[in-house]
Amino acid sequence: MIEINLREIKMSSPLALKGGKPIRAKEWPQWPIYGERELKAVEEVIKTRYWGGGVGVSGPKEAEFEKKFSSSHGCRYGVCVNSGTAALHVALLAADVGPGDEVIVPALTFWSTGSAVLMAGAIPVIVDVNPETYCMDADAVKDAVTDKTRAVIPVYNYGSSPDMDKLLKTCNEYNLVLIEDCARGHGFMWRDKPAGSIGDLGCFSFQQGKFMTAGEGGIIITNNKTYADRCYAIKDCGRLREGGMPGEGIEPLTVINWYNYRMTQIQAAILLAQLERLWGQIKVRQGNQNYLNKRLREIEGIEPVKVDERLSRHHPWPYCFKYDPSCFMGLPRDKLITALRAEGIPCGKPHPPLNMALYFPKFSEAYKRYVESKVNFPVSEKAYNEEAVELPQHLFLGATEDMNDIAEAIIKIKRSAKDLL
Template sequence: MEQNVIDSLAINGGAKTIIRSFPWPVYDESDVQAVADIVRSGKWGDPDCADRVEAFERAFADYCGTRYAVTCVNGSVSLRLALMACGVKPGDEVIVPPYTFIATASTVLEVNCVPVFVDIDPDTYNLDPAAIEAAITERTRVIVPVHFAGQACDMDAIMAIARRHKLRVIEDAAHGHGAEYRGRKLGSIGDVGSFSFQSSKNLTSGEGGIVVTNDEALYRMMASLRNVGRIEGGQWYDHYNPGCNYRITQMQAVLLSQQLKRLEEQTRIRDANGRLLNELLSGIDGITPMRRDLGETLHCYHLYMFRYDPAAFGQLPKQRFVEMLAAEGVPCSAGYPHPLYRQPLFQQKNFMCYAIPETVDYSQVYCPVAEQACRDEAVWIFQHAMLGTAADMELFAEAIRKIQRVVA
């Protein structure tokens, strides 16, 4: 191969394919003014002055199509509130995927329960319903489907399994703001939906979380746990449940209210760009977009993911491919380096919990699809890049073709 062809890659000093940036978060002076108004008011906190927090909770519940919403300090705590409200007991088992952020499983440990890792579907990287049923035991109490990357899980199948076995379903929708499954917003389908407002999320206030539900009993318990165990109508110094102060501030609430105004339009932009990118990448040998025909009616693409086949790129390792793609100007990542059960937390059993049976041994867990995704296949493009133009999507595809022309 001629040296000038090799040198054409940006990683070797050639011109970048994409020269623009994709700023995140998106904001304007109305966001700044909303926060400034709260600062000047001196009414920053909750519970003494929670009107802006309550207003955002109502707005987000309405957006999701649920009766109730409870904000909290982050998406990890929102999962913990949901688990506790669902009535799990020490030693109970909770089904989770191995391809997700640590909090999906570590919050299970925090409530003295046992995470049971079930493999993912190779076409979506979400929990495989066919594998869930085989993992259910007499100790199983909850299924936690993660709408990974904003791709809706197969909720019809998962809810049918849950009903058949009388299990609770907590949707981990930390990636799922605004996305829909058969016309219903993610988070509104199971018993509880859990969201994160951390900095990278499609709806953000830097940090924060929320749970949504249609179940009044679950709502009242999560609201109590979030507010130091207090209950609605009770006295300030009366504490009925083992909660902590997990409340957000008025400043976070107004910022989220401002950001929520943009979410639907941003989601539809990401969805349209994702569909276009699927078409573009489907024509590249060795690149396979994730499947989109399992009920999702609106994809929010917190991540745009595709499967990478090194064989079509001269056996170029995935990590090196991603480094080349990033150098071309595509905001991207190789994703998780290994499935969640390979974390030292699970391999060394550093649980600090009294109810995990000694027989639990994560060194014996092996989920082949998750292993393959981490090692060779999964490539992520970040959500803020999905707010670009159709021309940007064309350039993302061209960057991949450029790499392939050089290395294949």
């Protein structure tokens, strides 16, 4: 009873922006998480003096990680690269996507989803997102298919997913390559299938803020050996996985371009330790997500992004809720974010939609399509401009009390919204 009264007093006190005490003063869970296993793994690699990426063959730690990660995500083959962007680029080239081709991508995503298409020489065809999940609208994808469409890249976002059943059906119907952008989808399950194994290729990121990290890194997973072999050759300067000189044993037109996108053994060693942590962290994040969803639904004007019921395992990256300023006396979303930060709650807004964020060379087909025509994607643009509020994933590795702080900071701001107008 005393604790409840103390919380009520905190929520009724002046806003932190107006000189009051913030709801939260203590630190949030730190990220990345590391321990003895990461330190030992790195030390072991350093002592071997084999630090770099394998040349013509995956290095020992790299090969071990490729096998463990791909098998844990429902695939037979894995190819490590040095970033999630590189993973998307390599996957597109392995699928023979190039100049003249179109690739359908969602508007609301990180820029790499679209820039990788441009890097492959193809044209990103942007579609809007579902207003409930903020993930690719599967019906819009079908409407966007033309005789130039070669691939579709759905993105797992906000702990949710596009309708993978519909997307798979569309790709099969039109003979399109389905490349899953799983940069934010580690460990997800759609029905009984792991994210990354549903389509033809799955691309993951291990950048600093992702569910698993080695600072940077990425991996492509697939059940198609031809794609796996092509991915390896593309990322390792044209070498076959079994070794050999660049280009040796590969027909000149088989692989369009070759790159050095290799992962180091130190990164792979860290990721092996991070993979062991992933499954327990998913349970903690998902439990906290469910609890916070319940708390926020009690606040008029706040609605957590919907998670598709067919996602049997998921966790938020980032967590996102939709904000209705009319329930907060007209307080703009960006002022809410500023107030939440002052109350000790890290938060932000989405990346700009791809039509606003990507650089399209002047006079290119993409420039004409998205700049000159000023095409709009109303759901994505509303999310970016006024509606969506994001919370970083590491907040969800804490306790129930941490989730209460988030909810109570919002309640506090709502009660005093007039003071911010």
